[in-house]
Amino acid sequence: MGVLVTVDLVLGVVALIAVPYHRHTAVVPVHGRVVYLAHAILGALLGLAALAVVPRARRMERVVWVGAVTGLVGVGVAAAGGMLAIVQSLRLLGMGLMLLGAVTAEAGYLMPLIDSVPQDQPPG
Secondary structure, three states: OHHHHHHHHHHHHHHHHHOOOOOOOOOOOOOOHHHHHHHHHHHHHHHHHHHHHHHHHOOOOHHHHHHHHHHHHHHHHHHHHHHHOOOHHHHHHHHHHHHHHHHHHHHHHHHHHHHOOOOOOOOO
């Protein structure tokens, strides 16, 4: 999931370059349509995957479950930002929420990996 969040974040940055910021309010912009739709579709699939991961993670270790819930919250915040970014007057707020959500989701999905890193033993 962390890799998919990273790919979607990179697509979002590419969309920032490809899609004009001051465009009119529209669900799908005219310029940069392919990148914009790729970012939106991958984001929607991430949302569905995040919903599917949480019930499975519930039966695993606590750190896995907390990571899955954190990832879901992050993806949800990013999705809310994506919806706000459609409206021209709320675009900057929406972009900020997408970034915040992506970073939160990334932290959540990497949490179990960080916890599994072996600790250094003192020599002795």
